[in-house]
Amino acid sequence: xxLSLSLPASAGTxxxxxxxxxxxxxxxxxxxxxxxxxxxAPNLSLLAVFSYWPLVQNVWLSFVEWNMIAPExxxxxxxxxxxxxxxxxxxQIALNTLLFTLFSVGLTLALGLSCALLLNQPLAGxxxxxxxxxxxxxxxxxAIALVWIYMLDPRWGLIRTVLSWVGIASPRWxxxxxxxxxxxxxxxxxxxxxxxxxxxxxxxQGIPRELYEAARVxxxxxxDRFRAVTLPGLGPISFFLLVTSxxxxxxxxxxxxxxxxxxxxxxxxxxxxxxxxxxxxxFNAGRAAVYSxxxxxxxxxxxxxxxxxxxxxxxxx
Amino acid sequence: xNGTTKRQLFGRLGAAAAVPLLAACGTQPPSATEGSGTxxxxxxxxxxxxxxxxxxxxxxxxxxxxFNAAQNEVEVDYQFQxxxxxxxxxxxxxxxxxxxxxMSLLSDVWWFKFYLDKMLMPLDxxxxxxxxxxxxxxxxxxxxxxxxxxxxxxxxxxxxxLFYYNKDAxxxxxxxxxxxxxxxxxxxxxxxxxxxxxxxxAIFAHPSAASYIAWLFQGVIWQFGGEYSDAxxxxxxxxxxxxxxxxxxxxxxxxxxxxxAKDESGDFNSGVALTAMMSTGGLVARQQNAKFPxxxxxxxxxxxxxxxxxxxxxxxxxxxxxxxxxxxxxxxIAYATGTAAATWSMASGYMPVRKSAVSGPQFTEFAKxxxxxxxAVDQLAKVRxxxxxxxxxxxxxxxxxxxxxxxxxxxxxxxxVWKDVADSLKREADPVVRKLRALNA
Numbered sequence: 200x201x202l203s204l205s206l207p208a209s210a211g212t213x214x215x216x217x218x219x220x221x222x223x224x225x226x227x228x229x230x231x232x233x234x235x236x237x238x239x240a241p242n243l244s245l246l247a248v249f250s251y252w253p254l255v256q257n258v259w260l261s262f263v264e265w266n267m268i269a270p271e272x273x274x275x276x277x278x279x280x281x282x283x284x285x286x287x288x289x290x291q292i293a294l295n296t297l298l299f300t301l302f303s304v305g306l307t308l309a310l311g312l313s314c315a316l317l318l319n320q321p322l323a324g325x326x327x328x329x330x331x332x333x334x335x336x337x338x339x340x341x342a343i344a345l346v347w348i349y350m351l352d353p354r355w356g357l358i359r360t361v362l363s364w365v366g367i368a369s370p371r372w373x374x375x376x377x378x379x380x381x382x383x384x385x386x387x388x389x390x391x392x393x394x395x396x397x398x399x400x401x402x403x404q405g406i407p408r409e410l411y412e413a414a415r416v417x418x419x420x421x422x423d424r425f426r427a428v429t430l431p432g433l434g435p436i437s438f439f440l441l442v443t444s445x446x447x448x449x450x451x452x453x454x455x456x457x458x459x460x461x462x463x464x465x466x467x468x469x470x471x472x473x474x475x476x477x478x479x480x481x482f483n484a485g486r487a488a489v490y491s492x493x494x495x496x497x498x499x500x501x502x503x504x505x506x507x508x509x510x511x512x513x514x515x516x
Numbered sequence: 517x518n519g520t521t522k523r524q525l526f527g528r529l530g531a532a533a534a535v536p537l538l539a540a541c542g543t544q545p546p547s548a549t550e551g552s553g554t555x556x557x558x559x560x561x562x563x564x565x566x567x568x569x570x571x572x573x574x575x576x577x578x579x580x581x582x583f584n585a586a587q588n589e590v591e592v593d594y595q596f597q598x599x600x601x602x603x604x605x606x607x608x609x610x611x612x613x614x615x616x617x618x619m620s621l622l623s624d625v626w627w628f629k630f631y632l633d634k635m636l637m638p639l640d641x642x643x644x645x646x647x648x649x650x651x652x653x654x655x656x657x658x659x660x661x662x663x664x665x666x667x668x669x670x671x672x673x674x675x676x677x678l679f680y681y682n683k684d685a686x687x688x689x690x691x692x693x694x695x696x697x698x699x700x701x702x703x704x705x706x707x708x709x710x711x712x713x714x715x716x717x718a719i720f721a722h723p724s725a726a727s728y729i730a731w732l733f734q735g736v737i738w739q740f741g742g743e744y745s746d747a748x749x750x751x752x753x754x755x756x757x758x759x760x761x762x763x764x765x766x767x768x769x770x771x772x773x774x775x776x777a778k779d780e781s782g783d784f785n786s787g788v789a790l791t792a793m794m795s796t797g798g799l800v801a802r803q804q805n806a807k808f809p810x811x812x813x814x815x816x817x818x819x820x821x822x823x824x825x826x827x828x829x830x831x832x833x834x835x836x837x838x839x840x841x842x843x844x845x846x847x848x849i850a851y852a853t854g855t856a857a858a859t860w861s862m863a864s865g866y867m868p869v870r871k872s873a874v875s876g877p878q879f880t881e882f883a884k885x886x887x888x889x890x891x892a893v894d895q896l897a898k899v900r901x902x903x904x905x906x907x908x909x910x911x912x913x914x915x916x917x918x919x920x921x922x923x924x925x926x927x928x929x930x931x932x933v934w935k936d937v938a939d940s941l942k943r944e945a946d947p948v949v950r951k952l953r954a955l956n957a
Contacts, residue, residue, distance in 0.1 A: 264947060266910065268611050269633045273947075282943070287936060348778075354715065354788065373778055376925060460726050463776070464921045479605050481911035481944075482629070 254495070260488035267482050279485040283493075288465055288473075296449065296469040296497075299384060303448045306388045308440060311395025312433075316425075318396065319403045329400070333393035340390060340453030347386045348373065348458055376466035379459050383467050386454050391447070395440050402436030403429070442505055446498060470494045559591040560844040562837075563617035566596055567603045567829065568673070571801040575863035579856045583848060590844040600626060600829060611635055611836075618837040619845040623829045625906065625913045627661070627669040630832065632951050637833045638666040642846035648854065652870050660901050661830055664956065668832055671869040672853050673860075675796040675828035676892055676899050677732050679816060683809040685713050685790040695813020699739075699764070702791075702816055707773045710790055717772050721780035721789035722765070722924050725917025732793045733920055734825045734902050737761040739818025744916065745905035749945045753905065753916065754934035757820070762930025764818070766923045776925045796892035797828060799865025803888065812891040814898070824895060825902045828866060858882075867892050909945045916941075 261279055263272040283289060314332060318325050335343060350357045351372040359369035372382040406429065414424045452471050455461060461468035461476060468476070470490055478487030568576045573596060580594045597603040600623035607630070610616040622630065630636050643650060650658060653671060661669030679695040686693060689709040696702035702720075711717045723729045737743060742757030752758060768774035775789075781798070783789040785806045793815065794802075803810050815824045831852065833845045852860070857873035860866065862882045868874045874893055883890040906912045919937035922928045 266629070266633070266947070267608050268630070268635060269951075352778075374776055374925065460724075462724060462726070462918075462921060463925045464918060476914075479608075480601065480914060482608060483910070 257488045257491050257495075260484050261492055263485050265484040267478075267484050272484075275485065279489045283486055283489045288468070291465055292468050292470060292473050295380060295465070295467060296471075298380060299387075299451065299467075299469055300445065300448045302384045303387045303391070303451070304441070304444045306384070307391045307395050307444055307448075308437070310388065310392045311440070312399050312437075314392065314396045315399030315403055316429075319400060329396070332396050335390045336393040338390070341457045343386065343390055344454045344457035347382075347389075351382055373459055374463055376463050379463055379466040383454055383458055386458065387448070387451055390454070391444065395444065398436055398440055399433065402433045405436075406432035438505070438509060441509065442502065445501055445505075449494070449498060449501070470497070559589060560840060561591045561593055562619065562841050562845045562848065563593045563595060564845070564848065565603055565607065565617045565620040566594055567598065567600050567621050567623070569596065569598075571804075572673075572798065572864050575860065578863070579852055579860055582856070583851045586851075587847075590847050592848050604629070611834075614836075616834045616836050618841045619831060619833045619849070621672065621829050622669065622832050624660070624827050624902065627830060627832055628908045629910060630834075631663060631668050632948065632955070635835055636668045637835045637837065637842055638668060639670065639833060639846065639849075640667055642833070642843055643667065643850075645843060646846045646850050648846075648850045652872050653853070654867070654869055654871060654874070654896065656896070656899065656901070657826065657867075657869055660826065661832075669830040670832075670849055670853055671828075671830045672849075673797060673829045673864065673866045674826060674869055675866055676824055676826055676895055677735055677793045677815060678796055678799070678891055678895070679791065679813040680784060680794050680802070681791040681811045681813065682784070682787060682806075683811045685710060685719075685787075685808070686811065688713060693811060695811070696816045699816045699818055703768075703771070703773050711773070713790060714788070716775070718769075718775040719790040720768065720774035721777035721783045721792040722768070722774055722920075723777060723780040723792075723794075725914055725921050727780060728827075728913065728917070729920045729924075730906055730913045730916035731825070731827050731902070733761070733765065733916070734906060735793075735815050735823040736764070736818065738823025738825075738900075739815070739820055740764065741818075741820035744903035744912075745909075745941070745945075747904055749904050749909070749949050751905055751938045751941045751945065753941070754931070754938040758934055759930045761818070762920075762923050762934055765920060766927060766930055769924050770927060774924075776921070795827065796889075797864055797866045799888055799892070800863060801865070803886075810888065812888040814891065814895050822898055824899045826896075826899050827902070861889070862886075865889060865892070867896055905941050905945070908948060909941055910948065911944060912941060915944065 260272075262274060262276060264275045264278075265272040318329055318332075322328075353359055353369040353371045353374075356369065358372075362369050370378040372378045410428045410432070411424055414428050419427060449469075450471055451469070452475065455467055455469065455472050456475075459467040461472045470493060474487050474490035474494065477483045477490060564580070566573070566576055577594060580592050584591055595617065597606050597620075600621075603620060604622065604626040607616060607620055607622075616635075627636070650667070654674075657671035657674050658667070661667055661671065681695060683693060689706070691706055691709060696706060707719060710719045713719075723732065734744065737753070737758055740757050740761035742752065742755060742759075742761050744753045744758075745751045765774075769776065777783045777789065777792075780789065780792050781794060781802070784792045784794070785802060787807055799810075799812070815822070817823075831849045833842050833849075837845060853869055857868050857870045858876055858879040861868040861873065861879065865888075868879055873879055883893070901907075906916060909915075915937055919933045922933045923930055
């Protein structure tokens with residue numbers, strides 16, 4: 200039997216390490232850093248080119264007047280910021296963004312959890328119901344929006360017919376400024392709820408049965424079991440859904456673009472939609488950059504707040 | 517790992533990552549779309565960006581096909597880009613990416629933006645080389661694309677607003693088969709006879725800002741003696757006559773004879789609205805789609821008389837197009853706006869842009885059996901170009917349009933709305949005035 204085969208693996212490694220002269224500490228550290236750099240460089244360079252550089256450029260654009268084709272960009276200082284922040288529409292746009300985000304996320308999570316709890320029961324046809332609930336998530340937002348425009352039509356839409364069965368006159372959903380925002384929230388929730396159902400279901404099935412049994416033995420009723428076992432067990436999943444739903448809702452565009460184009464007047468114009476308006480309708484790169492940075496700030500603050508205040512309360516095991 | 521060291525592996529990975537990045541950062545010459553513009557089978561290929569879909573798109577495709585088949589020098593590669601706004605967005609992006617087409621259809625509110633930043637080619641030498649008779653173009657339409665004595669935008673799909681009405685509803689109400697001569701005639705004499713025929717009593721559909729309500733209101737503000745602005749970009753929309761016109765629109769909804777529609781064209785075609793102001797473009801499709809005989813008339817007069825504007829789109833060649841392709845593009849423009857002018861008008865409803873097409877046997881014969889198409893041609897003698905605030909001020913159309921939505925949908929008083937609109941228009945007009953001064957200097 201050759202000698203090498205009788206040696207333990209660690210001995211061989213040690214032998215090879217011994218054969219190589221040790222590197223001076225400084226060179227070793229450099230080599231380690233270079234290796235690290237080689238691993239992160241491809242991703243980092245892509246992020247630098249496609250994320251960080253545009254961000255820096257965006258800051259620059261917020262201080263210039265530029266229509267996206269002119270050869271020169273005119274430095275205007277804080278004028279774009281002043282126009283945006285002091286504009287008559289800004290408050291309304293900020294409020295629309297807040298309402299749209301709060302209601303769409305709140306309803307998506309509440310309905311998602313309710314449906315998930317229902318579909319977690321051994322009911323007949325629950326697999327079909329899960330598929331039906333999840334399907335809208337897979338459909339393109341613009342296609343959904345087009346279908347809902349017809350469904351919400353106050354003269355011959357499906358919703359009008361349903362409302363007429365209970366004697367309610369259909370609102371002029373997409374024309375009346377009071378109803379347009381609820382209408383787009385409704386459609387957004389309809390599209391997004393299936394995804395949260397699936398994630399909540401996965402979370403529910405990950406909660407150990409023994410915990411429920413132990414709670415039952417202790418005399419806990421359905422509400423106590425939900426409060427003391429289900430909700431804490433869903434903590435990490437809920438946190439994940441809250442973060443992703445908030446970021447998605449605040450960036451919602453397709454449904455708004457197709458259903459209302461930000462109107463009537465500015466009833467459904469959100470920060471993202473106004474960014475599009477300024478950038479690609481008015482071709483005002485400076486003001487679009489201001490909206491873009493405001494959006495970035497809001498998202499950064501939301502994520503930081505979630506990590507700071509919400510994640511602390513989440514139990515991972 | 518045979519034959520490849522860690523150093524070599526990382527080196528190769530690095531190089532692979534760097535190549536596309538460097539390629540993306542590299543500069544290209546400011547030429548038109550690469551890959552187009554090549555000479556195929558002896559024909560000069562040019563790229564043309566268009567904005568028409570549906571029946572209008574088919575009609576335009578038909579003209580492209582007939583042009584490509586009719587001669588052996590130029591091959592037009594027609595590329596549909598979406599609405600006028602989509603086309604302008606994509607053209608802006610393409611100019612940044614240096615992948616612009618050779619030529620594009622541009623609407624009345626968009627061509628000036630590209631002219632102002634010197635992205636359009638003056639067409640006069642090309643017109644001369646192609647021996648196009650500019651005197652044959654309808655003068656009013658040709659003049660709109662001329663700046664400082666040079667032509668940048670040639671008329672193609674030009675339109676005016678028309679007063680459309682449902683002939684069946686008119687007959688049922690015992691009204692004469694014509695449009696109202698004045699708004700008073702419509703609202704005070706005819707509306708009481710018509711209102712019983714609609715669900716909510718409103719007979720007239722206002723479009724949204726996105727459907728160009730500011731274009732349709734241009735004639736109305738003139739009918740009241742006001743204007744959006746003068747030719748020197750002095751904003752006048754908030755002056756008393758403009759306020760009066762705005763209040764007229766507010767009362768139209770308040771008094772119940774008009775309503776803000778989500779889709780005014782669909783509402784008219786399906787009989788929900790009995791009348792609306794809409795473009796001549798699409799007239800042919802509207803006559804086919806409506807469930808009733810369609811009537812057209814001149815716009816009604818207001819207290820200050822008649823007022824109606826031109827609109828629609830024309831063709832421009834990009835300044836980045838190489839000379840031989842620019843000349844080839846002009847050959848196509850000459851065909852589309854000349855030989856095919858009557859065919860295009862008869863298929864679409866847009867006005868013939870050539871005098872010879874208007875008086876030619878083909879169009880004259882067609883107009884005999886389709887009197888609606890003649891309404892636009894007859895009205896053309898009375899129309900005038902739009903005010904600079906809508907067509908030359910960036911986003912002017914939408915600024916005014918959103919103001920009109922506040923008036924018709926929110927029911928806000930016209931005076932404060934027009935003051936806000938005037939402030940926005942003044943601010944947006946500043947860069948234009950500055951650039952025009954530089955161009956004229």
